[in-house]
Amino acid sequence: MTTNPLEPVLFEVKRIIVGQDVLLERMAVAMLAGGHLLVEGVPGLAKTLAVKSLAGAIGGQFQRIQFTPDLVPADLVGTRVYHQHSGEFETTLGPVFTNLLLADEINRAPAKVQSALLEVMQERQVTIGRETFPVPEPFLVMATQNPIESDGTYPLPEAQVDRFMMKVVVGYPSVAEEHAIVQRALYAADRPQVMLSPDDLIRMRASVEQTYVDPSIVDYAVRLVTATRSPESVGQADLQRYLTYGASPRATIALVLGARALAFLRGRDYVLPYDVDELALDVLRHRIVLSYEALADDLGADDLLVRVLRAVPSPDVVLQP
CATH class of the missing domain: 1.10.8.80 (Magnesium chelatase subunit I, C-Terminal domain)
Incomplete structure (x- = not known):
């Protein structure tokens, strides 16, 4: 038998997030299994806060991308910039080069932007021009989407959706949980303490494989x-x-x-x-x-x-x- 080494991380997140036990557990499963997570729920259910809190408890690099209709693929993966004074191109890497990437409201960007994540989610690398750049390990994408608004949203392509290991549907909190949420909202929220490093997570993944x-x-x-x-x-x-x-x-x-x-x-x-x-x-x-x-x-x-x-x-x- 083994103990759960992620328990301190989950307890730290629960200091900030009320309820959402299933979501937090699925987030932990995705991290340990090396998969990506799609979180769907109506506005105001702390989807984004849950991901940000988990990132704060893990440490490592964290990036948040707010998906909007005017995004282009280069805003995610990076691009090549021409410098006139030197006559050479320089590669500028985008925010996907991180350990934990929060793709907030991913269905608000058009399909060409969503598809820019295909290679990095599957291959853990990005190709810009003729060069290929690996992303840091561990690498995890957690995306949120709102299911109730159709104006200004774009359904995820099947190939994109299939890259997500799990899709978790978040429901409304119970009455007791909502009371606790309001009580915590009356005071300034604590910042999560770092309970785990990326290297610790990589070692845990090796233990999971056993x-x-x-x-x-x-x-x-x-x-x-x-x-x-x-x-x-x-x-x-x-x-x-x-x-x-x-x-x-x-x-x-x-x-x-x-x-x-x-x-x-x-x-x-x-x-x-x-x-x-x-x-x-x-x-x-x-x-x-x-x-x-x-x-x-x-x-x-x-x-x-x-x-x-x-x-x-x-x-x-x-x-x-």
Whole structure:
């Protein structure tokens, strides 16, 4: 058994953020698994504050980009600048060269700007002109988006969305939590203390890689993702008309890597089917493409996924190493 070394970091963030336990845990999973996170919620739910607080507790480099309709790709990745006095080009690197990048309201920028993040999210590098520049390690993108306004927003392309390991939907706080939020708003907010360094996080990722994943867990993840492409294979043929495309193989990888990180956070050195189940909606909801018939029948991705996932049997026994 292992202890959770990220617990001090999460407690430090919770001094500033009330509630949002699921969001904070998913943020920790993304950090440990080396994935990126998309956070969706209506305005005023402290999405941006949660990411900024986590960045403050981790240390390292942090950059925030406020996405607006007038952004261009060079504003993110950088560009080559010509110096007339020397007759040479000099490369100026953009704000993506950081450890933790907050892409705030990412759906307010056009697709060409969103697509500028494709290479850096997948390959951890940026190509400017003929040169390729690696970003610092660890590197993590956390993006927020507002789901209720359509004016001035641009839906994320499927290729862009698939780069995000998870999409977390943030809901309203409970009555007790909202009371605590208002009480804390009456006083100046504390700055989070640095509880972890980037090097510490890299070492933790190496420890996560030692967490045991039974072959039955991998098989279970494969069957879950395959069921989103062919729901008739698990006895849900009536859902086929609602699904245009199922989840990609990236979803299977994200499920297994995320479950391994979650098991590590929970203090285990082996993965259980429950770890996969708990992350399934967050990993899959943004990767399936619904048909117009699903939209006409007012069915969302979660509605369909719950039915598909319930139809896939979980492994009976998972042996520890």
